[in-house]
Amino acid sequence: ETVLTQSPDTLSVSPGERATLSCRASQSVSTKLAWYQQKPGQAPRLLMYGASTRATGIPARFSGSGSGTDFTLTINSLQSEDFAVYYCQQYNDWYSFGQGTKLDIK
Amino acid sequence: EVQLVQSGAEVKKSGESLRISCKGSGYSFTTYWISWVRQMPGKGLEWMGRIDPSDSYTNYNPSFQGHVTISADKSSSTASLRWSSLKASDTAIYYCARHSSHGNPFDDPWGQGTLVTVSS
Numbered sequence: 001e002t003v004l005t006q007s008p009d010t011l012s013v014s015p016g017e018r019a020t021l022s023c024r025a026s027q028s029v030s031t032k033l034a035w036y037q038q039k040p041g042q043a044p045r046l047l048m049y050g051a052s053t054r055a056t057g058i059p060a061r062f063s064g065s066g067s068g069t070d071f072t073l074t075i076n077s078l079q080s081e082d083f084a085v086y087y088c089q090q091y092n093d094w095y096s097f098g099q100g101t102k103l104d105i106k
Numbered sequence: 107e108v109q110l111v112q113s114g115a116e117v118k119k120s121g122e123s124l125r126i127s128c129k130g131s132g133y134s135f136t137t138y139w140i141s142w143v144r145q146m147p148g149k150g151l152e153w154m155g156r157i158d159p160s161d162s163y164t165n166y167n168p169s170f171q172g173h174v175t176i177s178a179d180k181s182s183s184t185a186s187l188r189w190s191s192l193k194a195s196d197t198a199i200y201y202c203a204r205h206s207s208h209g210n211p212f213d214d215p216w217g218q219g220t221l222v223t224v225s226s
Contacts, residue, residue: 001168034211036151043201043216044151055214087151091211094165095141095153 002027002090006098012106015078021101023071023088032092035064035073038100039084047086048073075103108132110140110202110217117223118192125188126220128202135183136160138204141212142176142187145219146198154200157185158207194226 003026013019023033031051036044046055048064051071061076075082083105088098113127128140141156155166159178166176175188185202199219203212 032209036212038151043219044212045216046211046214049211089151089211091205091209094167095156097151097153100150 002029002093002096004088004090004096004098006086006088006101008101009099010102010104012104013078014106015080017078019075019078019082019103021073021075021086021103023066023073023098025069025071025090027093028068029090029092031067032090033064033066033071034089034091036087036089037082037084038087044087078103080105108204108213108215110204110215112200112202112217112220115221115223117225120192120194120224120226122192122224123188123190124192124222125186126200126222128185128187128217130183130185130204133204136180137206138213139207140176140178140185141203141205142174142185143201143203143212143216144170144198145201151201154187156205159183159185192222192224194224196222197224198222 005024007022033051035048038044052064063074065072085100085102087100109131111129136159142154144152154170157164157176157178178185201219202217205212
């Protein structure tokens with residue numbers, strides 16, 4: 001089983017600034033890594049797949065990078081609607097999710 | 107418009123059985139797999155298992171194997187998640203999501219979620 005560990009658990013950032021979220025896999029997942037955003041009371045929403053490809057309709061301020069075991073989601077110029085919980089998911093070895101990073105307003 | 111519409115919230119007692127459903131529309135139901143994801147109160151996402159609706163072949167996360175059963179009915183474009191004997195620890199929101207076979211992320215939109223509350 002591939003275990004994903006996200007850091008930090010909580011990230012406090014001011015609107016307009018940049019947020020950098022990390023996801024580390026216990027073994028290589030190549031680039032089979034996705035990021036999801038979840039807001040309270042809502043289902044998760046796909047942001048990024050293939051480690052660095054934005055899903056349909058996702059703004060360009062979201063970017064992803066990494067391969068193998070270390071991945072990063074960067075959100076530039078944070079907007080109010082970006083404050084949420086973010087999960088990484090690997091789909092190389094069936095499926096598993098990280099524990100989530102809560103992005104909140106500083 | 108692609109939609110996954112889940113059945114409504116359930117309140118059950120320990121030991122009871124339960125089946126929740128996920129109806130797909132706006133796409134060819136048999137060309138996408140359906141996975142189920144658990145989210146316990148205030149916690150993260152856990153993949154439970156998946157089904158290929160074209161042949162009902164399933165795979166389970168070992169953590170859930172034997173405790174739940176995933177099935178699908180092609181004729182009604184509906185996937186189901188079933189428990190034969192609920193536990194209080196099954197209290198959670200359950201989501202269904204579709205994806206293009208193995209090695210692909212979960213597409214938008216997911217189902218809206220079904221809250222299952224189990225009292226002891």
